[in-house]
Amino acid sequence: MKKNQLIAAAAAAVLGISLLSTGTVFADEAFRTLDEIKESGTINIGVFSDKSPFGYVDENGEYQGYDVYLAERLGEDLGVEINYVSTEAASRIEYLQTGKVDIILANFTVTEERAEEVDFALPYMNVALGVVSPDDAVVESLDDIGEDDQVIVISGTTAETYLVKNYPDIKLQKYDAYAEAKTALENGNAAAWANDNTEVIAFAIENEGFTVGIPSLGSADTIAPAVTKGNETLLDWLNEEIVALGEEQFFHADYEATLLDTYGADYEDTLVVEGGAVGTVETEAE
Amino acid sequence: MEKEVILQYLPLYREALLLTLRIGWQGVLLALVFGVACTWIRQLKIPVLKSLVTVYIELFRNTPLLVQLFFLYFALPKAGIRMTPELCGSLGLGLLGGAYMAETFRSGLESIAPIQEESALSLGMTSMQALRYVILPQAATYSISGIVANVIFLLKETSVFSVISLMDLMFTAKDLIGMYAKTLECLTLLVVFYLIMLLPVSVFGSWLERRMRRAEFGA
Numbered sequence: 001m002k003k004n005q006l007i008a009a010a011a012a013a014v015l016g017i018s019l020l021s022t023g024t025v026f027a028d029e030a031f032r033t034l035d036e037i038k039e040s041g042t043i044n045i046g047v048f049s050d051k052s053p054f055g056y057v058d059e060n061g062e063y064q065g066y067d068v069y070l071a072e073r074l075g076e077d078l079g080v081e082i083n084y085v086s087t088e089a090a091s092r093i094e095y096l097q098t099g100k101v102d103i104i105l106a107n108f109t110v111t112e113e114r115a116e117e118v119d120f121a122l123p124y125m126n127v128a129l130g131v132v133s134p135d136d137a138v139v140e141s142l143d144d145i146g147e148d149d150q151v152i153v154i155s156g157t158t159a160e161t162y163l164v165k166n167y168p169d170i171k172l173q174k175y176d177a178y179a180e181a182k183t184a185l186e187n188g189n190a191a192a193w194a195n196d197n198t199e200v201i202a203f204a205i206e207n208e209g210f211t212v213g214i215p216s217l218g219s220a221d222t223i224a225p226a227v228t229k230g231n232e233t234l235l236d237w238l239n240e241e242i243v244a245l246g247e248e249q250f251f252h253a254d255y256e257a258t259l260l261d262t263y264g265a266d267y268e269d270t271l272v273v274e275g276g277a278v279g280t281v282e283t284e285a286e
Numbered sequence: 287m288e289k290e291v292i293l294q295y296l297p298l299y300r301e302a303l304l305l306t307l308r309i310g311w312q313g314v315l316l317a318l319v320f321g322v323a324c325t326w327i328r329q330l331k332i333p334v335l336k337s338l339v340t341v342y343i344e345l346f347r348n349t350p351l352l353v354q355l356f357f358l359y360f361a362l363p364k365a366g367i368r369m370t371p372e373l374c375g376s377l378g379l380g381l382l383g384g385a386y387m388a389e390t391f392r393s394g395l396e397s398i399a400p401i402q403e404e405s406a407l408s409l410g411m412t413s414m415q416a417l418r419y420v421i422l423p424q425a426a427t428y429s430i431s432g433i434v435a436n437v438i439f440l441l442k443e444t445s446v447f448s449v450i451s452l453m454d455l456m457f458t459a460k461d462l463i464g465m466y467a468k469t470l471e472c473l474t475l476l477v478v479f480y481l482i483m484l485l486p487v488s489v490f491g492s493w494l495e496r497r498m499r500r501a502e503f504g505a
Contacts, residue, residue: 090464097469117467155448155457156464164465173451174461180360180449187363189451 030099031228034237037102042081045071046101049086050179053202053262054107057086066258067105070124070225073250074103077241088176090156093117096228103234104226107196109158111221119229121238122276123222124251129159130197131214132185132204138213139192145170149191152181159194162218185210198271202262222278239276246275291471295462299479302458307483309372309452310441313379317440320384325391339388346385352446354378359450371450383440390436394429395421427498434491438484455479 037043047067048055055067063071063084075082085101092108095101096118109127110120131151133139142163145151150173153160163170173190175181182203185193193200197215204210225242227234245251251272259271324339346354358374369377398421406416448457459476463469 090460093467094463094469097467113466152451155461160461161465174448174453174457175451176448176457176460180451183360184451187360189363 031231034233042083044083044101046085046087046095046104048106069254071105089154108226109221110224118226119235120224120226122242123224123273125223127196128220129217130200131192131194132200132212133192135209138211140213152190152193242276291468302455306444306454309375310444312376316380317383317387321387324388343385346382351382351443371452386436390429390432394425397428430495430498
């Protein structure tokens with residue numbers, strides 16, 4: 001019995017591992033070209049469902065937000081239906097590599113590490129990191145974080161990577177999803193929450209009793225659509241599309257439709273990247 | 287697969303294994319305590335308490351652990367009850383497991399024909415003696431495979447701990463994939479570490495089952 005069990009377990013392990021490895025073999029080819037997407041009549045786009053005002057589900061169950069506004073237009077111009085796939089921060093790369101989605105439009109910050117795993121199109125938004133904390137104990141510098149204090153981050157975000165790299169002594173309280181991280185901050189489970197500054201600014205505006213003590217942290221980055229590594233036809237189309245949309249000032253319209261209520265007009269030129277052209281930042285991450 | 291990556295991640299997985307084991311076993315112990323308490327109250331047959339036990343069992347057997355953890359960790363603080371993530375984790379597992387354990391104990395006890403207790407009493411045993419020497423040894427034999435299955439089930443349920451920010455095995459793997467995208471290495475390590483955690487339990491369980499069978503009637 002004991003022996004049989006061990007053999008069975010070993011077999012299970014081998015099977016598991018071989019499944020995993022074949023999984024990645026498939027993943028290398030697991031994208032659909034532009035023509036295949038058009039033929040199928042549906043495009044799968046990965047968006048956030050809990051990151052207002054960028055990607056969220058409204059009270060009617062409809063996807064809304066800055067990212068979704070762009071997604072809608074992409075679907076329209078491709079002439080296909082959109083199938084929205086709700087994603088978490090940490091699964092964005094996975095979803096592309098396994099072909100679960102054709103495009104990720106989930107506020108995906110361009111980084112070198114990520115550019116090794118997926119292909120980023122031209123950017124459509126600027127972003128840096130920010131830190132929000134309760135009014136009665138505003139964190140204005142990360143050096144203020146005490147030994148027993150914890151900082152909330154969302155697993156798989158640039159804020160997490162930044163803190164792990166640059167502040168290895170700060171204790172992180174990690175969550176999978178935005179909704180949980182926000183509730184944890186509201187409940188006072190941590191000293192602060194570090195995330196994209198757009199997100200923490202929105203949080204402080206929407207929730208009384210919280211202040212963005214550190215509005216900008218780390219390097220200035222951009223946000224861009226991503227496709228599976230090697231999916232050149234789709235990438236090229238996206239890049240042309242983003243340049244073309246710039247001519248009609250599409251992303252300013254997007255901002256005014258989705259972000260104006262939250263951020264006001266002041267942030268428009270700081271946040272919006274039009275036609276994929278960022279002033280000083282290099283758009284190619286490779 | 288990259289060997290250096292695996293070596294680099296090993297300490298993190300070890301830490302996650304220790305946390306998963308610590309909270310997992312606290313949960314299992316609590317589950318046994320709750321299970322025994324429920325069974326005992328049911329045997330006493332006090333009307334109100336008995337219904338309360340039924341409510342508890344049905345409530346926790348018919349809601350996912352995920353929902354229970356959400357409630358303990360996110361909802362209770364709004365009512366002024368604060369617990370650390372670790373306490374929420376072990377309490378959540380304990381409450382869920384208690385309901386399952388109670389049902390397993392009950393089916394064990396019910397599998398003993400009433401005539402055995404009657405015979406024991408007619409031989410002059412007190413009802414405590416009948417329980418101790420006749421009923422329990424057999425009921426334990428019948429329950430043991432269910433108990434082992436519950437323990438393994440509970441240890442595996444730790445994989446939803448990420449919602450309350452506990453870095454268990456599953457969340458550690460997901461987190462590393464999110465940061466460094468070494469999917470194959472991370473998931474392989476994950477499978478291996480779950481096996482390290484659970485294989486001994488299942489081997490020990492089968493051994494225990496065989497040993498306990500001695501007490502089985504007519505075996």
